[in-house]
Amino acid sequence: MQIHSPEFKENARIALHNEPLQAALGQFKFGFPVNRARAIANLPEFETLRDHARDLKNHIIQNLDIYLEQFEQQVTANGGHVHWCSTAEDARQAILDICQHVGAKTVTKGKSMVSEEINLNDYLEANGIEPVETDLGEYILQLRGDHPSHIIAPAIHLNVDDVADTFHEHHHRPRSDDPQTLMKEAREVLRKKFVSADVGITGANFLVAETGSTIIVTNEGNGDLTQTLPKTHIVISSIEKVVPNLEDMSLFLRLLARSSTGQEFTVYNTLSTGPRRPDDQDGPENFHVVLVDNGRSDMVGTDFQDMLRCIRCAACMNHCPVYGAVGGHSYGWVYPGPMGSVLTPQMIGIDKSAHLPNASTACGKCQEVCPVRIPLPKLMRHWREKEFEQHLTPSTVRWGLAGWAFFAKRPALYRWLARSSAWFMRRMAGKKGRISKLPMAGGWTDWREMPAPQGATFMDQWKKRQSGDQS
Amino acid sequence: MSHTTDQPSVGLFVTCLADMFRPSVAFATVKLLEAAGCRVEVPERQTCCGQPAFNSGDRKTTQDIAKTTIEAFEGFQYVVGPSGSCIGMLHHYPELFSEDDPWFARAEALKKRAFEITSFLTDVVQFEQIEAQFNGSITYHDSCSGLRELGIKKQPRQLLSKVKDLSLTEMEESETCCGFGGTFCVKYPDISNRMVSNKTQNISASGADTLVGGDLGCLLNMAGKLKREGKPVQARHVVEILAGMTDTPAIGEAEYDLGKAL
Structure with missing residues (x-):
């Protein structure tokens, strides 16, 4: 997917004026966050589970190599294959090789953000293979040539009317705006694809080291058809998804469902453990796991290591007031919201994505809801430090900051600055008590009044009061 | 004392x-x-x-x-x-x-x-002798840093409950950021504006006549927006009410006698 993160400000401005999008986002806050709160209220040990999950993830990251190798051994022992890919390019190539090896023409796909990250669909198409998204949201987006704006609800930016138009155009059937009819229509089209696909590609929510299993959780069941019907199943997963054993996996599943959709458990939890065995009734003949690093192992031992705990629940974006205002596409790449604002700079470079960690009030809501307690505001601030160190911070900000810092380090001069600023603004305000237009502060006064200072600064008044007391 | x-x-x-x-x-x-x-x-x-x-x-x-x-x-x-x-x-x-x-x-x-x-x-000092009176209905905005970094939620409400004649009506989403965010509000003014607009809508809907909070940054932002929108809600810092010092005009509100202030 093309990178539009440098245009974040412009993207955001357009999004704020996009009425259908704003209507969709307006409904958004009454969904997931409300359901999450309800689910958590019913689970008294939720906070304890979060602590366990944080600690367990930290342990996994410290021992990532060990668990990944154990996972590989188990997959191999089960008759499957593991492909280690350092870069997005490696991963695309590995998948294409497998597809070409089995002579694939059509590939069905379950929802996978990693496949977005490595731009898989375009690559397969360019090589003559048709990828078919089977998650309803992803399917709609594929028909529209669009991309996910949210990591678990990819088409959250669309309304029913958009879907009705898209299906009408592509399915050549009478237009309907009834969600049930639309779903039935998608199901009919996709059933044929499921049966005819040569390869099924799914993501993975977790990789289980002890058993060599991968698991996906879905609410549509499309993932099950994607991975059991074709002869070849390819799992694409980033490396930090590995967990030691099934019990650990269930800890994360409990947190994941509640944190993301507010369900106690996701509807379909499907484990894949190697290819079909002789006595199995169904399943693929070939089982491949493509492990993608793509910059993740570079995060170990850095300020950003905590980000590797992320289980992609989307609670951070579901609760983020900035995401809620501008939607996911404004962020301009694959991962939106607070988690994306930390992850994207790692993957595409801070020079192209500096707006993302800056476009946050550091309100801390994301950290409050993160099931694995990732200190997202702190990590965003670390990116701002990198930006500053690399002299990428805009010069107006740098000079403004330097000028202000000169005073802030010198108390006597700071008194003078405060006194002069207060005096100036009082004069600007006249008798109104507020200023409607303030030079060099258009960002403020374009949208709101600037309340005027009361008069003399506190420090001056206090000094006067103290000397008065003494006399 | x-x-x-x-x-x-x-x-x-x-x-x-x-x-x-x-x-x-x-x-x-x-x-x-x-x-x-x-x-x-x-x-x-x-x-x-x-x-x-x-x-x-x-x-x-x-x-x-x-x-x-x-x-x-x-x-x-x-x-x-x-x-x-x-x-x-x-x-x-x-x-x-x-x-x-x-x-x-x-x-x-x-x-x-x-x-x-x-x-x-x-x-810390378990001070409870608030001797203030405030004739009006207020709504309280929980500023982000105080709320999430310092755990401030009950404290101002507990103190405000001792103020005579004051009634508190909670607004919807009192814990949602007002969009101030320090330099954020001037670096991303459009987004900040959307956030503060959501806020003033919730403030108005609460029916309170005074907005109270514990951080001047947020209060200047919200008061500035309320004024621009022509909404009649006043804004004050919580200590002004607790100390009974509400004879000064509310934030951004009115004329001052400059000579008196100095």
Whole structure:
């Protein structure tokens, strides 16, 4: 997917004026966050589970190599294959090789953000293979040539009317705006694809080291058809998804469902453990796991290591007031919201994505809801430090900051600055008590009044009061 | 209240916005601290908490400013200020230094002694003798830093419940950010505007006639928006109400007699 993160400000401005999008986002806050709160209220040990999950993830990251190798051994022992890919390019190539090896023409796909990250669909198409998204949201987006704006609800930016138009155009059937009819229509089209696909590609929510299993959780069941019907199943997963054993996996599943959709458990939890065995009734003949690093192992031992705990629940974006205002596409790449604002700079470079960690009030809501307690505001601030160190911070900000810092380090001069600023603004305000237009502060006064200072600064008044007391 | 040596000594962290925009907030804080039996001093050497540099990724400048603040407040039993955001910043100081740096221990020591005013009154000195009266209905905005970094939620409400004739109506989403965010509001004005517009909508819908909060940054933002929208809701810092100092015009509200203020 093309990178539009440098245009974040412009993207955001357009999004704020996009009425259908704003209507969709307006409904958004009454969904997931409300359901999450309800689910958590019913689970008294939720906070304890979060602590366990944080600690367990930290342990996994410290021992990532060990668990990944154990996972590989188990997959191999089960008759499957593991492909280690350092870069997005490696991963695309590995998948294409497998597809070409089995002579694939059509590939069905379950929802996978990693496949977005490595731009898989375009690559397969360019090589003559048709990828078919089977998650309803992803399917709609594929028909529209669009991309996910949210990591678990990819088409959250669309309304029913958009879907009705898209299906009408592509399915050549009478237009309907009834969600049930639309779903039935998608199901009919996709059933044929499921049966005819040569390869099924799914993501993975977790990789289980002890058993060599991968698991996906879905609410549509499309993932099950994607991975059991074709002869070849390819799992694409980033490396930090590995967990030691099934019990650990269930800890994360409990947190994941509640944190993301507010369900106690996701509807379909499907484990894949190697290819079909002789006595199995169904399943693929070939089982491949493509492990993608793509910059993740570079995060170990850095300020950003905590980000590797992320289980992609989307609670951070579901609760983020900035995401809620501008939607996911404004962020301009694959991962939106607070988690994306930390992850994207790692993957595409801070020079192209500096707006993302800056476009946050550091309100801390994301950290409050993160099931694995990732200190997202702190990590965003670390990116701002990198930006500053690399002299990428805009010069107006740098000079403004330097000028202000000169005073802030010198108390006597700071008194003078405060006194002069207060005096100036009082004069600007006249008798109104507020200023409607303030030079060099258009960002403020374009949208709101600037309340005027009361008069003399506190420090001056206090000094006067103290000397008065003494006399 | 008699002045004895066992009075807790408090260094007032004035905060830039109270110093410049609303000295009455700092005076109200002093009044409350004195009523709670504290001996209050205002160190001359204090400036800003350093948040603009911290949030812009300028670590070196933040460290320099932190050192200024640490030095200014050494020797006080407590450091108290009328802002969850600025006091929250003081709590970040240890992160700025490596653990073997002598400044780390000094930053830790400051962090342990630094409190936001409503938290100090409630959690530290258990002060309950609020003798104020406020004729009106208020709604309370929970500012992000105070709420999430310092755990301030019940404290202001507990103190406000003692104010005569005051009624509190909670707004929807009182814990949602108002869109101020320091430099955020001028760096991303469109987004900030959307956030503060959502806020003023919730404030209006609460039916309260006064918006109350514990951070001047947020209050200037919300009051400025309410005024621009022509909404009749007034805005005040919580200490003004607790100290019974509501004879000054509300934030951005009216004419001042400049001579009197000086």
